[in-house]
Amino acid sequence: MSKEHDPGMTVIVKTVTRLTVGLILLYGIYIILHGHLTPGGGFAGGVIIALAFINLDLAFGGSVSARIFSKASTGVVEALGAVMFLTLALLGMKYGGFFDNFLYNDGNPGQLVSAGIIPLENIAISLKVGAGLFGIFLTLIILQKFESEKK
Amino acid sequence: MITESIIPLFVAIPLAGAFLIALLKRIKGIPDILGVLASGSMFILSILFLLKMEIAQRIIYNIGNWGGFNEVLGRIVGIQLVVDGLTIFMLLIINFVAFIVAVYSVNYMTRYTQKWQFYCLFLLMLAGMNGVLITGDLFNLFVFLEIASLASYALVAFGTEKRELEASFKYAVMGGVASLLILMGVIFLYSNTGTLNMADMAEILTGSEQPALMYLVFGLFLAGFGLKAAMVPFxxxxxxxxxxxxxPISAMLSGVLIKALGVYAIARVFFTVFGFPHQISIILMTLGAISMGVGALVALRQWDMKRLLAYSSISQIGYIMVGLGIGTPLGILGALFHLFNHSMFKSLLFLDSGAVEYAAGTRDMKEMGGLSKKLPVTSGSTLAGAMSLAGIPPFAGFWSKLIIIIALVEASHMKLAAWAVLMSIVTIAYILKVTRFAFLGALKDKYLNIKEVPLLMRISLIILALVCIFGGLLLIPEVRDTFLSPAVRVLISGMGGGV
Known part of the structure; x- marks a missing residue:
């Protein structure tokens, strides 16, 4: 296939992306799950996950990641994350107050399954932030295509 | 206790409504139903609160129920929600207007596409405003203020035409500057007192000398919140x-947003935290008097109905600021009552301008004329709102202006009192222009076939018009003691403390 019909960047970028994109995704998940133990958390991890998808788009051209994760589904996932966050906060009202940490009260340093609802809240935030950021990116792409078609 | 656990719902319900709308947007009718239900339930909750509260009661709710409230080093670390008389007063106004606006929007917003986005942003804005009111933590106040502001930037641009986008961009830039100034003020205050809890802060500031830093903080907050309140230089x-x-969003912005983010925040910070120093009194009265004059005089020259009303908002905010600035119980009563009245008549007038636009398709008053024959409900309710705005007895606006002017005379600010009277005459002039050019006179041919607006819009207009007509009844002693006096008492008791 000639270079002109091949969307995206050079083969070097593509190969590197293919190798690293899984690692970036994994790193994002690590940041989210260890949000209550190490620096980072739902927001930072969500951004990293969104960047993994954006990376795919940059390397392979426009519509690769949109096939995995469409713009409509980003909206749904984003709303789901927010609803999950709010539900956890409201569940606490049954046990003692808004945002009450009703699972465990103490976090143990270094132990993954601790700190009660905080890791769950982190996951909810990561869904919201990751899907939101990726949704914004997809919207900008669509807008840019629209503009260039008009020209 | 049951009343206590309601407090976080004021933020949680609109947020849940907004996210559920985003989730269920495909199902027809869901955005309308959820939008009306969420804002309606908030209104009912705030009425419930008003009835349950005892006089001079102050309810504190600890978010998360964790160790942060056990006074680490003598300071409260966690976020507290605080509800007192002033909060209830504002909550009732905001959620009432929001409910009416939500009902109105069911019909009105069919003019636009993507109705679910409107309700989603609307509820986010409501959540932000309620959050600003109930929080007892200064940084938390900033966060909620940003939520409400960001939602309102998007709502201003909702039409996505050139003019809307330009206005929204301007608003976003100026609002961003305001938020930055407020954040800087919060940072300086935190570095000076070591706490973000507003009650703690007031306590610490009471005994201390006035460091020069405090004047910087005054300036930052005045400019920041003043920008949100749209006082004249800002x-x-x-x-x-x-x-x-x-x-509907104009009604929300002018009716309640500039009051929740601007006037309420100024009152809360300068009265409760700083204890209302003398300099602030002078500044508020000066800026208020300038706003009064500039807003009213510029409004006289406008031909766009909504633009005229927008300038009138600046002028009326001036009255509220002057009332607050006097600092006597009567002045504060007048200011808060005028705040209530302004929310009612200004949202009514903006909804009316929307109704005219819905029916006749224009906002330019030169093109209108004789619409009262075709739009009886709209023109009647506009008249009620206009009379209340102009301060004609016995409409509600008359009483609040009267109280402010009496308070000015009592505090021997004679020139200011004369200025307020003069500007209320100008107010009559510009609002008569609306009724004269839009609704009276001969009906133009192109409007022969227009129809009155749909039922839900008419209902919301009528309810607001009734409040404008009978709002003066709030001054009856029994009613005043449950609704207005507790709010005044909160501000009075905050004075004297602080810096």
Whole structure:
């Protein structure tokens, strides 16, 4: 296939992306799950996950990641994350107050399954932030295509 | 206790409504139902609160129920929600207007596409405003203020035409500057007192000397919250933003947003935290008097109905600021009562301008004329709102202006009192222009076939008009003691403490 019909960047970028994109995704998940133990958390991890998808788009051209994760589904996932966050906060009202940490009260340093609802809240935030950021990116792409078609 | 656990719902319900709308947007009718239900339930909750509260009671709610409230080093670390008389007063106004606006929007917003986005942003804005009111933590106040502001930037641009986008951009830039100034003020205050809890802060500031830093903080907060309240040197965003937004949002922005983020925040910070120092009194009265004059005189020259109303908002905010600035119980009563009245008649007038636009398709008063024959409900309710705004007895606006002017005379600010009377005459002039050119006179041929607006819009107009007519009844002693007096008492008791 000639270079002109091949969307995206050079083969070097593509190969590197293919190798690293899984690692970036994994790193994002690590940041989210260890949000209550190490620096980072739902927001930072969500951004990293969104960047993994954006990376795919940059390397392979426009519509690769949109096939995995469409713009409509980003909206749904984003709303789901927010609803999950709010539900956890409201569940606490049954046990003692808004945002009450009703699972465990103490976090143990270094132990993954601790700190009660905080890791769950982190996951909810990561869904919201990751899907939101990726949704914004997809919207900008669509807008840019629209503009260039008009020209 | 049951009343206590309601407090976080004021933020949680609109947020849940907004996210559920985003989730269920495909199902027809869901955005309307959820939008009306969420804002309606908030209104009912605030009435419930008003009835349950005892006089001078102050309810504190600890978020998360964790160790942060056990006074680490003598300071409260966690976020507290605080509800007192002033909060209830504002909550009732805001949620009432929001409910009416939500009902109105069911019909009105069919003019636009993507109705679910409107309700989603609307509820987010409501959540932000309620959050600003109930929080007892200064940084938390900033966060909620940003939520409400960001939602309102998007709502101003909802029409996505050139004019709307330009207005929204201007508003976003100026609002961003305001938020930055407020954040800087919060940072300086935190570095000086070591706490973010407003009650703690007031306590620490009471005994201390006035460090020069405090004057910087005064300036930052005055400019920041003043920009949100659209007082005169900071008002430039308002005349563009309010006309560009869809009519229900103009009503929300002018009716309640500038009051929740601007006037309430100024009252809360300068009365409760700083204990109302003398300099602030002078500054508020000066800026208020200037706002009064500039807003009213510029409004006289406008031909766009919504733009005229937007300038009138600046002028009326001036009255509220002057009332607050006097600092006597009567002045504060007048200011808060005028705040209530302004929310009612200004949202009514903006909804009316929306109704005219819905029916006749124009906002330019030169093109209108004789619409009262075709739009009896709209013109009747406009008249009620206009009379209340102009301060004609026995409409509600008359009483609040009267109280402010009496308070000015009592505090021997004679020149200011004369100025307020003069500007209320100018108010009559510009609002008569609306009724004269839009609704009276001969009906133009092109409007022979227009119809009165749909039922839900008419209902909301009528309810607000009734409040404008009978609002003066709030001054009856029994009613005043449950609704207005507790709010006044909160501000009075905050004075004297602080810096």
């Amino acid at each position: 008002h430039a965003w308002l005349p563009d933003a309010h006309p560009s937004a869809p009519a």
